Amino acid sequence: MPSKSSARLAALTVAAVCSAASTVVLSAPAHADSVRIHDIQGTTRISPYAGQKVADVAGIVTGIRTYGSSKGFWIQDPSPDADPATSEGVFVFTSSTPKGVAVGDAVKVSGTVSEYVPGGTSSGNQSITEITKPAVTVVSSANPVPAPVVLDEDAVPDAYAPAGDSAANNSVNGLPLRPGQYALDLYESLEGMNVEVGDARVVGASDPYTELWVTVKPDEHASRRGGTVYGSYDSQNTGRLQIQSLGSTADFPAANVGDTLAGATTGPLDYNQFGGYTLVASRIGTLESGGLEREATRRQQNGELAVATYNVENLDPSDGTFAAHADAIVNNLSSPDIVSLEEIQDNNGAKDDGTTAADVTVTKLIDAIVAAGGPRYDWRSIDPSNDTDGGEPGGNIRQVFLFNPQRVSFTDRPGGDATTAVGVTREHGKAALTVSPGRIDPASDAWKSSRKPLVGEFVFRGRTVFVIANHFNSKGGDQGLTSQYQPPVRSSETQRHQQAAEVNAFVKDLLDVQKNADVIALGDLNDFEFSDTAKILEGDGELWSAIKSLPKSERYTYDYQGNSQVLDQILISPAIRRGCDFEYDSVHLNSEFHDQISDHDPQVLRFHP
Known part of the structure; x- marks a missing residue:
């Protein structure tokens, strides 16, 4: 997602005939007298006066913005026309802190009508009609502001x-x-x-x-x-x-x-x-206050395996959130047997000096979990090659498995590293990994500048469970819901579809060897449960997104622009789904709160292998 600190780009004047911002037409300024604000705004998104100079545009000052890079004030005509399509308000861009005007002033403004696109034309955003380079005359003060x-x-x-x-x-x-x-x-x-x-x-x-x-x-x-x-x-x-x-x-x-x-x-x-x-x-x-409280899930029973996914948002040793994350894992997630962590950074965070190891980061979290009353987890991961997996530059984010050795064991198979592809083999008539932990086809273009899936082979009560920890590429670059392009283009989906196909193919390999294998693919998939990404992952029934077992009103793990939505998922193989002997919980402890320690809610799956 784009940075909030992005500077305001220069305003653009756009010809009135321009309907596609992919081609911005600049026009030589003309001059227009005696126009009203609703004339400037017109009946489309682009002003019919864009690029023209206007004189003595009358209005009442309704608000003044003195902060940020978009300084100026709004004026509104107190005598509207009868057309509901034409706005009666317009922003006057002053570039510096406005002086000599106050809310309630009746003013006349002369300047150039411009169409400014926040984020630039490449963003796909709509434009704002503005009067730029203004000359302002205050006619009177203390007038009533037009009713909202x-x-x-x-x-x-x-x-x-x-x-x-x-x-x-x-x-x-x-x-x-x-x-x-x-x-x-x-x-x-x-x-x-x-x-x-x-x-x-x-x-x-x-x-x-x-x-x-x-x-x-x-x-x-x-x-x-x-x-x-x-x-x-x-x-x-x-x-x-x-x-x-x-x-x-x-x-x-x-x-x-x-x-x-x-x-x-x-x-x-x-x-x-x-x-x-x-x-x-x-x-x-x-x-x-609506009295919203952070959720806590129940503890797993003796015969249940609890597997969780949790995006801890660029966690590195310098962060002050270790105790809070530990408390969440112990008390809100009830110490799951296996936790797939996403966005674990290397030992010096965003410092880009070639460091890729994350043992300091993980150990600090494990120690905090013990201090919070939880188990001393063991862990497995694979350090990425430096600066190859996306995320914050220098951070080398990766997925990490935490597991409670008192409840579950990890089957180590040597040879897994940043560039070696994990495969599937047959051992004693059942599926096994060639390396564990391992990464799925790390040389594939599907994972370019993105996190490679981490695969591990676990054993719970004598039953092997394969867990695939994922962090698919982000939605960065997609056009927003309020884009001038409708429907908006979701260009980032292309790579996620490739990634989903890779993971599905690997699950097929496991199920081809062992039809009843317990397979879990989980993590921050950066896509919705109804998306084509999820459908490709699910394939022909190799996997199923367990969040769909929840009522629709509870299906969310993230809140973006007021939309509670699914980005994190846990998908299960037919052997887990078949008996409906599982329980899924989206544990809402971050996304809905202003004092969140991560922007993602964790998910927990409990089942009887």
């Missing part, structure tokens, strides 16, 4: 976005806005205007950048814990809206999912690189 447009479940359409123009790379830029039919069109028709949400439930916890997400549709795909579940590409959650603050960072509420911003939250509607349409609040509701 209330956004609620009746105002926001259920349909998310129109299909883009196929002749313009599926861009929606040139399409007429239909705010009564599509949610994204409604939000665009209100760009720059004063809007309000009331008694809004939080569906994305506060982050370090003073942002949170609410829903204006409380019944839309609600989770049992107060979130909004993302369960289909074809059924977007249209009621989600990002909230930022125009005020002090210290005043921003520390909200968890299920909390409520009681009363009115009001401010101009902006478009943000990291989430799309955003209410920039000059007034924010009172935080009322």
Whole structure:
């Protein structure tokens, strides 16, 4: 995901005829007199005055932004036209801290109309109509700010976005806005205007950048814990809206999912690189706690094997989260027999000096688990070749198996290293690994700049269990849900599909040798349970994603832009699934909380081998 510290790119002036941002047409500035804000905004996403100079555009100042790289203020025409497609608000970009204006001032602004694309045109984001290089005249002060447009479940359409123009790379830029039919069109028709949400439930916890997400549709795909579940590409959650603050960072509420911003939250509607349409609040509701608590799963019984996956988010020895992670493993996960950890960094973290070993990192975590009252886990992993597996540069993230030697044993088979491919052989009529631990086809292009799957052979009560720890490539580079391209392009899927095919082929090799082998493929797959990635992994029944055993309202491991969604999964072979003698739990202890120690929730599978 892109960094929050990305600098604001220079504003772009775009010709009014441009409907595909893949080709940005610059026009020589013209001059337009006596235009109103709704004339500038027009009835499409691109201003008909883009690239032209405008004079004496009248409006009331509704908000002033003095922080970040996008400094300026919003103005709104208090005398709207009758067309719901044309916004009455616009952002005035000043580049430096605005001076000489205050909220409630009636002003006239002259400048150049520009279309600024947050994140740059390559991001696929929509553009914001702005007046740049402004000359501002204050006509009067202390005027009433135009009343906000209330956004609620009746105002926001259920349909998310129109299909883009196929002749313009599926861009929606040139399409007429239909705010009564599509949610994204409604939000665009209100760009720059004063809007309000009331008694809004939080569906994305506060982050370090003073942002949170609410829903204006409380019944839309609600989770049992107060979130909004993302369960289909074809059924977007249209009621989600990002909230930022125009005020002090210290005043921003520390909200968890299920909390409520009681009363009115009001401010101009902006478009943000990291989430799309955003209410920039000059007034924010009172935080009322929903009482959300971190979950804990039950302890496995004597005959049950408990296997977990947990992304510990770039854990290295300098982090201060070891005790918290240990407490989570011991008390929230109830000390699983096997834990697949993702994002374990090398012994000096992001320092890029050729270090690849992670024994210091892992030992520090194991010691913390013992201190928290848990077992002294043993562990297995394979150090990657330096700077080959993606993630934070220099961090050399990898998967690691922790296992409780009092409950389960590991079958060591020598020869596994960063570049040797693990294979399947037959031993005493049953499947066995050629090396253990080993990595699946590390030379394959499917794993280029990505983590290679770690495979281990375990024994529980005399029964062999094969575990494949995965961390597929991220969704970085995909177009956002609010992209100008509809439907958005998910380019990162290509590599995940290749990775899923590799893992499925390896599982087939195991099952060809031993049809009833117990096989578990788990980890941060960076894709949904309904995705083609999951379908390729499942194949013709070689694996099945066990999170689908949960009710739909409980299927999530991650919260992104107010969507509770599945990224982490545990897939099981037919021998485990056949008797339905398993139990799956998504243990929600991170993703819904503002004080999370990882952005992922761990998953636990318990079954009787």
